[in-house]
Amino acid sequence: MLKFSYGISNFHRIITANFFFVDRTKHIQLIEDAGDQLLFLRPRRFGKSLLLSMLENYYDVAKADEFERLFGNLAIGQNPTPLHNQYLIMKWDFSVINAQGEIADLKHALHDHLNDSIQDFAVRYQNLLQYQIKINPQNAVSSFESALTAIKQTPYRLYLLIDEYDNFANEVMMGRGKISPSRYKALLSAEGSLKTFFRAVKSASSGRGLF
Incomplete structure (x- = not known):
């Protein structure tokens, strides 16, 4: 059967x-x-x-x-x-991020999820990482940078998987059931939190440990 x-x-x-x-x-x-x-x-x-x-x-x-x-x-x-x-794997799943609330709530939820993912990464690979990853509760980009520092001390590179990015973006756009371009723009503008994260990812792919 x-x-x-x-x-x-x-x-x-x-x-x-x-x-x-x-x-x-x-x-x-x-x-x-x-x-x-x-x-x-x-x-x-x-x-x-x-x-x-x-x-x-x-x-x-x-x-x-x-x-x-x-x-x-x-x-x-x-x-x-x-x-x-051949890689150390980090996964971000945007479907678990709460997309409700004000912009400050969205940013907080985003930082929390990424920090949790980085902490999980640190625990799973603790036997391979010589450098202790520092989690910054207020700034997940800083936590990600710390993870990259730890990765560079190993013979491995990071393979980053990002799931459900589109789902999160749609949920942000449809805040409280109403289309809200302002919420979406606040996260994805040049100074927005999400854009900042992806700039950090792009930088990491330039010889800083990311595959």
Whole structure:
């Protein structure tokens, strides 16, 4: 009897719990060939989150011992790329950020989520990081910079996955059920919090530890 994974976007769970999985892992090579910074524009419910989860499990250095278990029976397991299990993985999931409230509330929620993600990263890779990451509760960009400093002391680079950015942006735009361009602009203007974060990400990709 087939077990279908409708609504499940956790690749590790799907494989280890023997859910039905349509093998698209051969596309990993195509993704690598496409470039370093990629934006997926597929519609909602088209498997973007599952794709990111698959990439997370494929590239995570901490899951090298599970490679055969997770990918051995899949296409990429028969012909893996040299980059598998070679990165430290950080994931930001914008769907969990509360997009309600005033601009100050949005900024606070954004900083909290990124700080929580960076703290999770620090705990997961504590055995590989010689430098202690400093979390700045008021400034997640500072926390991210501290993480980059720690990463540069290792032989690895960071693979950053960002999920549901479009969902968060839509929720911000539709504040309290009404279209609110001012809320959206406040976050994405040149001085906006979200734009500031992505400037930090762009800077990190210029030889500062980000893949």
